[in-house]
Amino acid sequence: MSARIAAVLDPQIALMAGGHHAKAMPDRILADPRMANVRALILGEAEPRVVALLEDERRRAELPGVMWRDPLLGTHAAGIPRQSTATALLALDVNTLPLVNRAFLPQDPYTAPDGRIEANIVGSRGCPYNCTFCGAAVSANPDVTIRVRRPESIIEELHALHDEHGVTAFRFVDDLFLGAGRVITEQMAAFTRHGTGDRFVWDATGRINVLDRLTDSELDHLVANGLREVARVRSPGRNRSTKPGVLVRANG
Numbered sequence: 383m384s385a386r387i388a389a390v391l392d393p394q395i396a397l398m399a400g401g402h403h404a405k406a407m408p409d410r411i412l413a414d415p416r417m418a419n420v421r422a423l424i425l426g427e428a429e430p431r432v433v434a435l436l437e438d439e440r441r442r443a444e445l446p447g448v449m450w451r452d453p454l455l456g457t458h459a460a461g462i463p464r465q466s467t468a469t470a471l472l473a474l475d476v477n478t479l480p481l482v483n484r485a486f487l488p489q490d491p492y493t494a495p496d497g498r499i500e501a502n503i504v505g506s507r508g509c510p511y512n513c514t515f516c517g518a519a520v521s522a523n524p525d526v527t528i529r530v531r532r533p534e535s536i537i538e539e540l541h542a543l544h545d546e547h548g549v550t551a552f553r554f555v556d557d558l559f560l561g562a563g564r565v566i567t568e569q570m571a572a573f574t575r576h577g578t579g580d581r582f583v584w585d586a587t588g589r590i591n592v593l594d595r596l597t598d599s600e601l602d603h604l605v606a607n608g609l610r611e612v613a614r615v616r617s618p619g620r621n622r623s624t625k626p627g628v629l630v631r632a633n634g
Contacts, residue, residue, distance in 0.1 A: 384399065384403075384417075385411075385414050386458045388416055388417050388419060388420070393419060393529050394593060396419060397419045397420045397421060398418075398420070398421065398422045398423075398424060399411065399420050399423050399424070400424040400425070402517050403416075404424065405517055406517060406524075408458075411423055413451075414449070414471050418451070419473055420450065421435075421439055422448050422449060422551065424447065425447055425448070425449070425588055426523070427473065427474060427507065427526070429474060429479065430471050430474055430624070431445050431471055435589075440583060442461050443459075443461055444462065444464060445463060446461055446463035446471055446525075447461070447472055447495055448460065450595055461538050466519060473525060473526045473529065473545055475529070476504075476506070476507055476529045480538050480539070480541075481542060484501075484543075484546075484547070488490065490502055491547045491548075494551060496551075497575050498503055498550050498551040498554065498583075499548045499549045499551070500549065501543050501547070501549045501551075502552075502553050503539060503540070503543075503552050503554055503557045504555060504556055505530065505531050505534070505569070506529060506530040506556045506557075506558070506559060506565070507518075507526075507528070507529050507556070507557075508526050508527060508528040508557065509557040509558045509561065510528055510558075510562070511558070511561070511592050512532075513590065516557070518557040530569075531534065533568060533572030533573070534572060535567050536569070537572060537573070537576050537578065539561040540552060540578065540582060542607070544581070549587075550582050551582065551583050551584065551610075551620050552585070553584070554581060554584045554585065554586040555587075556587060557587065557621065558588070559586040559587055560586050560589065560612065561587075561589045561592055562597070562606075563592060566596070566604070570604060570607050571589070573602075574607060575583055579605075579608040579613075583609075583610040584608050584609060584610060585609075585610055585612070585613065586609070586611075587612070588612040588613070593612070618624050
């Protein structure tokens with residue numbers, strides 16, 4: 383679909399491309415003649431590299447994880463980063479990013495089937511597990527560390543979305559929001575301090591072996607803080623029966 387769109391654009395329009403497909407199959411994209419106007423194919427988290435490219439396209443030569451096709455030789459080229467900047471550009475500090483400007487997301491927030499105003503939100507980036515089917519697998523992202531947003535930053539975004547759009551339901555679209563007991567404890571302590579469960583409901587992905595290690599009291603604490611649904615990532619081991627108030631949905 384992206385290639386079909388790119389093929390009919392004015393040749394003078396320079397394109398940047400990214401996303402999961404770019405990470406998985408960069409050579410295929412650059413070899414497609416319909417994508418000839420792609421000046422930068424960005425692999426992985428793109429925010430600071432997009433800014434650098436918008437300031438000066440020639441900077442692509444020094445940016446890690448940026449590829450393009452030489453129009454004369456037809457070969458593929460890639461940026462060669464300075465070691466001092468590579469890590470910051472590939473695995474940026476998520477707590478330094480501003481809140482998402484929803485003016486550019488007309489489909490979010492949206493009215494959910496239950497009538498609530500719902501929004502997607504990201505509380506962390508990266509995943510410590512190595513599922514073979516997943517683009518976020520740790521072995522596929524050797525330069526990307528696991529980063530979790532400060533609880534206060536997440537709560538600030540929840541309240542901002544409620545104040546601006548009337549949102550009362552949230553879906554954490556992280557690779558794995560409920561993926562570590564330490565993180566769950568820290569986040570839920572903040573949710574309790576701010577009475578999040580009294581105002582909002584939320585859904586998240588969870589690792590079943592992590593949830594299995596939680597006590598009934600800890601699971602009840604999640605529900606009291608607004609947890610409505612867990613999209614489960616399976617792992618070996620026994621399953622705990624679902625607590626009342628939490629729908630566990632299998633997720634391959």
